[in-house]
Amino acid sequence: MFGCLVAGRLVQAAPQQVAEDKFVFDLPDYENINHVVVFMLGTLPFPEGMGGSVYFCYPDQSGMAVWQLLGFVTNEKPSAIFKISGLKSGKGSQHPFGAMNLPQTPTVAQIGISVELLESLAQQTPVANAAVSSVDSFTEFTQKMLDNFYNFASSFAVSQAQMTPNPSEAFIPASVVLKW
């Protein structure tokens, strides 16, 4: 039903089914993985009203499994690219794989897919910055970041009249920031 692809590696199309509604792919050498693609094979759709929550699971320093919600796949959006590099220091989130006790190996992470009601998925919040496809346009994203920067920087802006003498501080005309 599901496939999983680590950018640069061979596709995996045979997850371990750890429960009736739960599937797990192993990700060996996960420290060297940037992007993971999770997709439906197209052979079997989700039952009406259901979809899948996609989790990344990695072992923390003491070997305990940390689960993080990456996002979702559904019949309407049957594939997604996730960026997992950068998640490894994050905190775990609530997850439905609690009782699985998957054996943890230091270098092996997992992708877990849990089939659930769409209403249940709608109440779950994935970790920030995992879904690559949600960054609709890199340029747009960058622009937003720079807008935020301008707002941040200009909150410190002073006019010359307000300036207290401090010869060691250099000042940047705000128009330069805008122009950039």
Place this chain on the structure above:
Amino acid sequence: MFGCLVAGRLVQAAPQQVAEDKFVFDLPDYENINHVVVFMLGTLPFPEGMGGSVYFCYPDQSGMAVWQLLGFVTNEKPSAIFKISGLKSGKGSQHPFGAMNLPQTPTVAQIGISVELLESLAQQTPVANAAVSSVDSFTEFTQKMLDNFYNFASSFAVSQAQMTPNPSEAFIPASVVLKW
């Protein structure tokens, strides 16, 4: 032999074989595509010493096919994620699909895979910024951009002594830019 996946859509595993060594996937509604994953199915490897060059093909304003080299897949690196949004205004590159005369539809682009000698692939230069996996860390990339910004902005920096009176210009302390 190959699969193709547009982020958010169903996977395609049946390219049109337009020559013995050339395969084409259609990408309908390509204006709304950000990322494309190209991968080997794992059923059949490339012949010894060969690999595949991956092209993006889209119709220009007059309906002519423009081909751009995105990158490669090989037995050693059997999958890749490419970002195709942003390529649409770029110039075409040399390509081996010249005589194909693929029928061009305004909203449909193509992914073309050409099986070639690895030595031949090594002499080809993909368009910039297409390979997602080559941006190793988004944070790192962002940091570099901000460094560039600081270098740019600080080249305009003035000390208070140098300032010419201009009450309408707001100034941002350079330390704020660095802190951000």
